[in-house]
Structures are given as structure tokens and as C-alpha cells.
Amino acid sequence: MVKRVQLVLNQDISKLGKSGDLVDVAPGYARNYLIPQKLATHATPGILKQVERRREQERQRQLELRQQALEQKEALEKVGSLTIAKQVGENEAIFGTVTTQEVAEAIQAVTSQEIDRRGITIPDINHLGTYKAEIKLHSEVTAQVDIQVVAS
Numbered sequence: 666m667v668k669r670v671q672l673v674l675n676q677d678i679s680k681l682g683k684s685g686d687l688v689d690v691a692p693g694y695a696r697n698y699l700i701p702q703k704l705a706t707h708a709t710p711g712i713l714k715q716v717e718r719r720r721e722q723e724r725q726r727q728l729e730l731r732q733q734a735l736e737q738k739e740a741l742e743k744v745g746s747l748t749i750a751k752q753v754g755e756n757e758a759i760f761g762t763v764t765t766q767e768v769a770e771a772i773q774a775v776t777s778q779e780i781d782r783r784g785i786t787i788p789d790i791n792h793l794g795t796y797k798a799e800i801k802l803h804s805e806v807t808a809q810v811d812i813q814v815v816a817s
Contacts, residue, residue, distance in 0.1 A: 670695040672705035673712050685716045734803035740776050741800065741808045747771045750817035753793060763790040763814060768798055772810070790814055 669689040677683045678699075681690070687708055690699065699705040706712060749771055751759040769782040784801040793814050800808045 667691065671708040672699060673708050673716055674705050676704050678704060685719055687713070687716070731803050731805060734806040737778055737780075737802050738806055738808040740778060741772065741810055744772075744775050744810070746795070746811040746813050747775060748813045748815055750815050751793075753816040757793040757816075758791060759793065759814060763787065763796075763812065768810075768812060771812075772800075787812065 670692045671687060671689055672695055674682050674684055674686050674688060682688050688705070690705075695705065700707075747768065749763055749767055751761070751763065753759055765782040765785040765787060768785050768787060769780050772778065772780050780800060780802075786799045786801070788796055790796050790812070793816060796812045796814065798810050798812050800810060802808060
């Protein structure tokens with residue numbers, strides 16, 4: 666049985682682990698590729714303490730981000746409904762469609778909070794009416810907002 670080597674990764678490596686992970690690899694892989702490319706370092710007690718400290722800082726940062734996302738969710742739910750004005754044609758059909766950018770701008774106008782448009786999911790909106798949009802604020806926090814499309 667070949668002895669494995671314990672290393673701490675300096676960068677994310679697909680199919681192996683993320684930065685700061687403790688991994689067991691073959692000695693040749695460590696000696697010939699990971700260490701010379703500075704992708705990993707040998708696992709010493711001092712380095713393990715540094716990794717643990719970094720992990721704790723990252724965990725604290727994630728908790729703060731989640732708390733901010735919960736506060737944003739409360740602010741969005743207080744607003745209730747957003748109104749977006751579009752030009753209307755026949756049968757209450759709007760010209761074009763409502764985009765995530767327009768929803769993000771409406772949110773910013775009402776709550777003065779900047780929301781990333783890539784986190785907004787809306788159905789295809791081609792007619793006047795009320796629609797639900799889902800906004801992903803954090804990996805664990807999503808908010809729902811009503812969008813009212815009216816004639817301009």
C-alpha cells in the first residue's frame with residue numbers, strides 16, 4: 666500500500682478540493698505537480714492553525730452576509746408591490762417584455778437598496794397584470810415581490 670501525503674490546498678482544484686482544504690494525495694502527485702506549482706503546501710501544525718483561523722473568519726463573514734440578506738428581505742416584503750410602467754398595444758399586450766434590469770431598478774428606486782439583477786427570477790411578462798418575482802439575496806435567503814405592470 667502506497668503511503669499518502671497530507672497537503673493543504675492554496676487554490677481551488679476541481680475534483681480535489683477548495684482552498685484551505687486538507688487533502689490526502691499520492692506522493693508523486695504532491696511532489697511533481699501540486700507543490701512545485703504552489704497549488705498546495707505540506708500540512709504542518711502551524712499551517713493547520715492558519716487554515717482553521719481562515720475558515721472561522723470566512724464562517725463569520727458568511728453569517729454577516731446572511732444577516733444582511735435577511736434585513737434586505739424584510740425591507741422588500743414591507744414594500745409589497747412594485748409598479749413598472751410599459752407601453753401597451755392591443756389586448757393589453759406590452760411592447761417588449763419586463764426585464765430583470767427593470768425590476769432591479771424599480772427595487773432600487775423604492776428601497777434604495779442595490780440588488781443584483783442576476784439573482785432575480787421573473788416569469789415571461791407580456792401583458793398587463795400582477796406577477797410574482799423571486800429574488801435570491803443569499804444562498805439560503807430568497808424573497809418574493811409582487812410586480813404590477815401598468816400602462817404608461
